[in-house]
Amino acid sequence: MNGRYRLGIDIGGTFTDVTLLEQESGRLVSLKTPTVPSDPARGIVNALHRLKETGVTPEEIVYFVHGTTIGLNTLLQRKGARIALMVTEGFLDLLALQRLRLPVPYDFRSRLPEPLIPRQAVFPVRERLLHDGAEHWPVDTEMLDRTIGEIAEAGYEGVAVCLLHSYRNPVHERQVAERIRRLAPGMVVCLSSELWPQMREYERAVLAVVNLYIQPSARRYFRGLRERLAEEGLAVEPLITQSNGGVMDIGTAAEAPVRTLFSGPAAGVIGAVRLAEAAGIRNVITFDVGGTSADISVVTDGRPAFVETNQVAGFPILMPSISIQSVGAGGGSVVWLDSGGLLKVGPESAGSSPGPACYGNGGPAALTDAFLLCGWLNPGRFAAGSVALYPELSARALRPVAEALGLDLASAADRVIQVAVANMYAELNGVLEQQGIDPREYVVLAYGGAGPLLANFIAEEIRAGGVLVPPRPGTMCALGALNADFVHDAVRSGRMPLAEIKPAELKKRYEALAAEARGWLENQRFDGIEGHRFEYSMDARYVGQSFEIALPIDPAELEGEDCARIAGRFHEAHRLQYGHSDPGAPVEAVNLRVRAVGLTRKPPLERVPDAAGPARPAGEREIYLRGERRRVPVHVRAELAAGHEIEGPAVIEQDDTTVLILGGWRGRVDAFGNILLRRTGEVR
């Protein structure tokens, strides 16, 4: 790890973003090359060539991390492999019945998502285990062999296997895999009990199916990428970001591409955590506003919130991932009037193509057009001047809406923005209520192209303690990926009554999980892991409840004669979360979890020089803000230095975003170039 550079690459729809980090100084260099949709790895190679021109040779790159959407896109576009699923006989429609509940029962057209595998590709296995893992009926091997023959003959690319209670005892799934290997060598198999042995058969089956469904395209892509990078002389094993905010080597990623599904936004949160930590801020609400959505997550005491199950395209993904709520409101969100004349923004998005009307590609009126008409954006330097904006096209597109509202253009645009802010607030408020958080103790960390424009409004709505705008809000995902640790989650399900189970038994199970996780870490083809940490936790509940509380476990609690201390902490956690507890009631653990963290060295963050005098605006501009037209100072971000203070209202322009400070707020630049906005007066 003594080389000079770390390199992070993210492939977007239009551009491939390249971020180079100089390890010693923390200096970041970003560049963009056009994405090559037919061959994304080609775009990466192009980027390496450009870097070579600037004097950065592949040999100097000691850390290469890539956030990929290959798995996610394969799933969203439903272009995955043709695979089969084997389930316990009697449960053939596991994938169709799902958990029943319709997304919107009101709506006659509301449907559950179409399974990824048609019914004829689901095959029964005659076998049965009981809930404690005991064998009730052995596997009917004759029928199994016939089924395997059928699957092989039909030419499926792989088989996922999900048998009842296999999370408790994988013996039958392994038996099935064994027969497949023998009768259909070369057939790819994914066992639900190996991928993620947690209770809940539908969710576990979906996980195995999704993993297998996206695996061939992920594998192809990873193999191609590895070869190309080797040809270019890059000596390090490429790393891939995961939904849990960690990284893994590319070989691991090829085995379990399902772990990458939410990796993009997760890396952004890790970047935000790193940045906030340096700025001395422990509680953060991340607010990442891009073209189509606003992604929100909560970081408390330096730790992101995780969810046990995430959703994508209507499918539950039962694996820990950083909890991120996505709101259908971004710069490309389309402005429209509904049938009752109410002003709506989103959830339809103009995306990056055609983009908002102001891009000049025939797009509809969108939120970015409203920013432009309110004077918040400088049409000459949007996206570092790489995208020209046409205010007259914005005006033309928004005029019908303005006329319908009986407003002039600027007022209409102002209303559009306020409607979008209200949408985001409504969703964000739901997240805060779900997590039971007091926003006054949190700082909104704004990134993405439009985050820094809207964050101050959001902070006012939720009465957050402040707003933090990082120096380069466009590179948060890369910053996160370049600072990530290796993270592996492992789980075991089962019923463990705390009054009966001995701590020594729990310890044994944890250590088995830890050994598995340690093996995972040791197998990572990366020599920069400088230490590791194992985090134990359990999902526990009162006996009879069907929902759990995640309880961190200190290994010291696994010494001693009984689990009374753990139970005591459960009662306390229940009281804190739900407002009540029942210390007399029996408690049981249902999932034991170990998270292994392979620590990597964190390069320093780049610093900015100290200010020599007060901040001087580069100019002034008339903007329209909350019903008022006023001239405000316009600053250039690159000229701001540590200690500079800027009173709102003011605009700050930079290559990858624009920052808006509202009246009643003051921004102060810290040593890392972050701008921290605080109220100048009391909270209303």
Add this chain to the structure above:
Amino acid sequence: MRTDPATLEILRSHFNAIAVGMGHVVERTSFTTFVKESADFATALATPSGEFYVYPKTVGVTIFLGLSLQRAVEEAGGLEPGDIVITNDPYTTDGLATHLPDVHVFKPIFADGELISYAWAFAHISDVGGLVPSSISPQATDIHQEGLRIPPVKLYRAGRPNPDVHRLLAANSRVPHLNLGDINALVAAVNTGEARLGAMVRKFGAAAVKDGMADLMEQAEARARRIIERIPDGVYSFADYLDDDMSGDTPIRLAVDVTVSGGEITIDFSRCDPQARTAFNLVTGGKPHSFLLQGLINYLISSDPHMPVNGGIVHPIKVVAPKGTLVNPEYPAAVGIRHTITMRLYNAVLGALAKALPEEIPAAGAGQAAIVVLSTPNEEAGAGARRMAVVEPMGGGGGGQADMDGVDGIDHASGFLKNTPIESLEQHIDILVHRYELMPDTAGAGLRRGGHAVRLDFEIVRPDSIVTARGMERMRFQPWGLAGGRAGVSGSVVLNPGRPDERPLPKISVLRPEVGDVVSIRSPSGGGWGNPLERPPELVLAEVESGLLSRRAAEELYGVVLVPGPDGRSLRVDEARTKALRETLAANGRPFIDFGPAREAYEAKWTPEASDELARLAHTLPAVHRWMYKQLVHDRLRDAEGPLGPEDIKRVWDALMHRSTKTTTGDVQQP
């Protein structure tokens, strides 16, 4: 409108954030599975007149949206800041609560001393006493058998808890601590609602907030009216049946006359059967209660998915629901199974609309929300203690509609139900589930087929196990097909399927199977929409390939002939033979609405006119006697030849009346 369209949208977002946030508070802080897993709760904000002006679409159950707090507010006496009212009683709230396990809590919200809103929340709590654990028994014959009635009383008075009420509640439940956990969650939710609305008033001003409420109600109303205006004026009548009342085999008939006139719609329930003697009654106070109108409300929202969801939607709807009918019963009728009525009214109201707008209305879905519950001895918890678990909620297939097939295994009318993972179920209670799967050849055939039925087979593994299944329906009368589509299948129960001791069982009330017995419950399926002979053959082929349709059914129902393809394994459509077969089959005309043989046979004897006449005559008696006389008339005519006409009914009725005035009590009057 007092508010401009942009501000109104902003206010809508904020109101919605409050109501959704309250829902999350209930989710996060409640105690029981009913709330956490089944999401049997709701939250909303109401106007000072007691109507909901914002109601979340995605959190909690959806069917309370048109209800009113008005009567409950009156019953609670004067309210002051900090008061919180609790109630579960249908009869003193005009059906705000519709059965006793549904506990409602609301709090008045004041701004500068003026009442501006109420925060409301409800949850289905575990047990409020009564005949059976969890309080609902189909066979209850008056509400006092169903548990503790809580008229609207103050749980908090001026911000201070009222310990007397808490103690009274705790003493009347089998699981007081679970109840209390859930009630505390409701209290936390209304407190959150009050705090958030207070913040909104400070931000926007009380006047703007009040205008926003009124305007959102008006928006919803105007948009509902606009949809209703598109329905051709006229009177549309429809009737549907519940199989029975669980105490005999006489069907319950729900007949509606829907009159559309411009932007208004009137639903007349006068021809519905009299109130039942068992728990099949729905208290509405004769108001446009949303349990009467769920089908219509869903239609309106489906037609304008962006409509603000609030009580304004029901303003254009008038209801005629005479006292003493099942839809406006008199105290003390039992009400536990009221949801079954709601499910069938959903079909009846949409059936009437289908006559005006067949393209826009789905065929009937399974029409049941049966909750299959297993109870086993729980010796560890003490002698006599029992463990209970919902095995699975059983819905069934949805109805086909002009542009889509029906949903497999679930129906929009019960679309809020969530199933239990088998792995979780088997961990909670001693049971071995053999099968939980769709049933081939069950979908109502159609251009757009209905959804397939679902089958649940489970083995009893503990002695003294008890199975209940409240809400089972359509085991006799099938879900109807529409616009030429075929009826779906009816549901059934079989003991020990595939074994020598296999036998059919009647609808489950309380079943005590032996260890080793397998109970097999098969749901109804959805009716089809449109002529099955017009279904594209490739869709029929795909269904055969999926294993959900047999080749024989493909021929008989769809006229599609499939033959092995060149590889000898896959199938292909034989186009020539398909064309010929379809022409032959087309000669047999199909009814516009296909009710299926059971209903056709029943109505061949009990004609709609005869049933109408009996309902009319019954309504001339005091409410408590009506059901008995309806039953007596049916008993008298048990062996009569059909078809029966009104005059046959009148003759039997007069004879009964004559006898009763001569020989029995004096409280039955001659009409």
